[in-house]
Amino acid sequence: MRIEELDTPAVVVDWDVMQDNIRSLADYCRKHGIGLRPHTKTHKIPAIAKMQVQAGSKGITVAKVGEAEVMAAAGLDDILIAYPVLGLSKLDRLAKLARERKITVGVDSMEAAEGISEAAKRAACRISILIEFDMGMHRCGLQSPEALVNMARRVEELPGLQFAGIMFYPGHIWDLPPDQFPMLLEVSQKIGEICEKLRQHGLDCEVVSGGSTPTAYNSHLVRRLTEIRAGTYVFYDMNEVGVQACRLSQCALKVLVTVISNAVAGKAMIDGGSKTFSGDRLISGDKTGFGYVTEHPEIKFVSMSEEHGHLELSPSSYKPRVGERLSIIPNHVCACVNMHDQIYYHRKGIIEGMWTVEGRGKVR
């Protein structure tokens, strides 16, 4: 089947572009001696996670226990849940997983660590712990090296746990790659400070887990980093194009849509809105629009209803006809994929298969 024969809206991945993205970051990490532990929240598809592992990733990252269960059931191992796990039901599922797989959890509170310890004790298993530090995003993470060291010492005492190191997410760094240097230097210094303080208390910081897609190819500037958790790099999106983390040609995923109306002067409607693309606004570049119309970049994707995408045609003289098909690069690919049960993949326009987004909806 050719791409043109797919019913729309449909999410389609260019296999070759995705493979290049996977290979390229794996090669970079190998060259710099940094581990790669891709965040699979971008695709939520075990088959793609396996390709990342095959390309050299040491393991994978997920956000939720449910996503870890999906990946583990498909045979993946060495899974970092980069998200605090709380609540008896999740903790028991976590411990069950940890009996069969190497599981690490990122936490920033003793409440979370104690809950995981209790569950590990009940299940007679061992769970590795990374303590999260806030490098500037101000979402999660301890606020001072002293607080982190205190917590690490207490975690070491808890049965069933092993303090493995630290994690951080530099999600506050959305500068162009050449401008990231001062912020990454600050991150390096903070890591150095934390590792030194841990060492003074006889604690080894074996793992320093960081990384993001905008900073991915600058990871060698961060000293002592042992692994990065970039996720979006597998497909890229308009947010990453806007911050110059990639070129348009590296965007592996597009949403195929059909023009369903051109009755209103100066506008055209497509058959995908916020329930197809997600409502995420562009957070980089000129911060306008909801996606990039690849066939006619001059057309602006200006707003969305749930099931309608609103294209503004001016200044173009081009008027898409009803029934015409367009392909759009979404702003935020992770949120877009999460709206779909299946995504297709093609090579040179020929659909070669389809993946089920198995981790979709696994929010617990």
Ligand SMILES: Cc1ncc(COP(=O)(O)O)c(C=O)c1O
């Ligand atoms: C904790 C954590 N690690 C890694 C990532 C991956 O970052 P990126 O989307 O820049 O690839 C995310 C993204 O949300 C995250 O929340």
